[in-house]
Amino acid sequence: MTTQGPAAAAPGLRLHDVENPMTRYVAVRDRRLQGGVPKRGGLSIINTSANTTLSSLFGQVRSALGSHERFDAMFI
Structure with missing residues (x-):
C-alpha cells in the first residue's frame, strides 16, 4: 500500500496501488467494519x-481519478 497526495498528512487514509492505470470504480471502506474489499x-x-476528514477523502478520490474526467461508479 502507498499513500499519495493529500493523504500523506492524513492519518488512517491509505490508497491501494492502482494496478490498472485507468480507475473505473472507487470503493470507500471504513477500517472499523469487518470484512474487506477484494482487489x-x-x-x-x-x-x-x-x-x-472529508477533505482528505475527496483529495484521495481526485487522486484516484488522475487525468480522467470521471469514473463509472463509487461505492461507499
Missing part, C-alpha cells in the same frame, strides 16, 4: 478510519 482491475480502494 479488482480498474478498482481503487480508499480505506478510511475515525480520523479521516
